[in-house]
Amino acid sequence: MSIAEPISEAEVESREDYLWTLNFGPQHPATHTTLRLVLKLDGERVVDATPDIGFLHSGFEKEGEHLDYNQYVTITDRMNYISPVANNVAWHGAVEKLLGIEITPRCKYIRTIVSELARISDHLLSTGAMGLDVGAFTFFLYAFYQREVIYDIFETLSGQRFHPSLTRVGGLAYDFTPLVIEKIRTFIKNFPVTLDDMERLLNRNRIFVDRTKGVGVLTKERVTNRSATGPVARASGVTRDLRKDEPYLAYADFDFQVCCATAGDCFARYYLRMAEMRESLKILTQAIENVPAGPINVGVDERKTLPNKAQVYQTIEGTITHFELVMANRGFEVPTEETYAAIESPNGELGFYVVGDGSNVAYRARCRPPSYIHFALFPELIRGHTLSDVVAVLGSLNIIAAELDR
């Protein structure tokens, strides 16, 4: 029989008989969240993987069409719940662009600081969980101890550990108190020691390096072609970082570098996140000492932001503004337009496409979720690797199912 002879479909099926199918998830300790993979295995080697998602789909975008611009911030908290403040900042960044609001310098600095804290928190989780999945338990505990410190800062700031819902249209719900600043300073002082320890634990760890180097390699061309952004793209040699390329908030004021790796494998993605945390620390150090004085919200007379309770009860302008914004038949002056604004979230470009129709509620609130786009890469990353590499690749992509399914 010549090699070129075509084979029938039944024959292909019988030749693939020895492959067997394995369901990975939806409930599996290594997926960390609810997602399902159907793996086709040849012994221990993964021939093909089919992601099956949607288990956590709860219609966040539909809800965005029924909650007003301030209320929806609580929903964005629950998208990427690992770094909720970054979502808050992204959402209200887009809304303020639509409404044409220029926020105050102090608000810009505070939003920058909390975004960077969120980035550190997110990177700690993703590297920590990746370490946990490939067997580095101590590393995970070191990471989670520091995450606890960050949660403590958010609790002091907003009263909530997990879902601070910190931003409001035109400002913030809470200002920095001296205690918050002190806690952030303590964190900046103590964190580098832990970071050193963490790097010493894994960077040259034979088991970790063997399990992650050369696994799930992405080339630079593929990465951009598949719309990937953030650490996943930068680990493959893309230098795009919205903090530098399209400076938003106060990022133009700080001296920091965009980290970049060229290998494009799981180890590069881990290494890049570790390096980015150091850059975030640099930004934090500069920002926390230079927070400008002044109000956190745009002026009460502009009728763009909810005044605080003291203003509402004690001044006539505050009362009127509150009334104007809260009453159902009044509210923000929204143009009948649509706009897109994005930030560099810990996971990549997180943007919102907001359509205004003159009412208090967005006509459409589309979220560009980095996890969703990165998870589409998974089948081509895992093809040809072993079953035990599945968790390493999943961990390095940092898939958050709540953001994946929304």
Place this chain on the structure above:
Amino acid sequence: MTPDNATTFEALKIRCGQMPTSEFRGDTRVVIGQDKLLEAMRLLKGSRGFDLLVDVTCVDYLKYRDAAHRFGLVYLLANTATNERLTVRVYLDEPELAVPTMFPLWSGAEWLEREVYDMFGIEFVGHPDLRRILMPDEFTAFPLRKDYPLQGRGSGTIFKGFREPRPDANALCIVSVRLSFHVDR
């Protein structure tokens, strides 16, 4: 509008004819006809260097004030070398809810287009795997359309092959059968 955008518009005009462009708070947007979409996108990807497809989404203008069309597809493009951004919009009306897929140009469109199909029912011709992604396969409605209510329509009306008892004479009988079933257990 940046000089880059002006050059892009000029190139589009030469290849595909005059197109309505607009600008809002620094976003430059162009509206492309359904039939010229693939040609225009090839030009944007090929000679204008838009190598990153940031997002594909859709807006249902059913209840929008002064809207002339039912759906507006939105392609957000970015050029990673020059940081130029462009929003490409395509207006669609029933019954012709089909556009060519962008998968051959940007493979990242695969899941983004699947989501638009899932939520709005826009068909992407030539897509390699156009199935529902977030909603279950048996689902029959398109939940992000404006005529779909927030609370949903109930499982009986939107899943294929699932029939709820109709409120007529037989309904009583069915309910009683169900009840007895539960009592027996």
